[in-house]
Amino acid sequence: MKAAKKNSEGLKNWQAIIKAGDARLLFFPTLCLTAYMAFFFFSAYDASADEQFRPYLHKAVVPEHPKLNLYGTYTTELFPGAASYTYQFDIPPGTNGLQPALAISYNSQSVKQRPGILGAGWALTQSYIFRNANSTLNDTSDDYFKLILNGAAHDLIYNSSDGFYRTKIEAYMRIQNFPLLPTITALTGLSQPKTGRFTGLT
DSSP states (O other): OHHHHHHHHHHHHHHHHHHHHHHHHHHHHHHHHHHHHHHHHHHHHHHHHHSOOOHHHHSOOOOOOOOOOOOSEEEEOTTTOOEEEEEEOOOOOOGGGOOOOOEEEEEGGGTTSOOBTTBTTEEEOOOEEEEEOTTOTTOOTTOEEEEEETTEEEEEEEETTTTEEEESSOOSEEEEOOSSOOEEEETSOEEOOTTSOOOEEO
């Protein structure tokens, strides 16, 4: 009986020591964690205090720069949805105030067509005269000439009485066909060789 009582008292003493040790073991990590959190909090507070309003950061001065000018004209066709761009060249007037129109244009729906000298979708305004076969390649009796001048198309009608061509809708131009050099005079003053390109003034 005495031995059992002695063992029971020893067990209680060990349990008390273990409980006291657990408390000490838990107290130190808790103290460290609290100190770390306090340090982190005050460090964050100090960092936010350093990030005060700085004019050179929050209200930066942007230097002046030249305005961006869009040269040419950009439009979007509402029905087909094509994006088109036209750039008109400034050409000084020539003889008798003649000032031909020269421009490059782009159409997004013309990209899949045969590209010209400027690339796919791009076109250059040209003035020329060409023969229209009128869908009868083997019959030249119904052929007629067509004038493309500054982007406008004109059907030409021959007047046998004076040997000149005039436009079907009167445009006050007189076109004469020489064996080597058909010319356009009057209001246009442009001359065109048989190659189909305007090359000079008259």
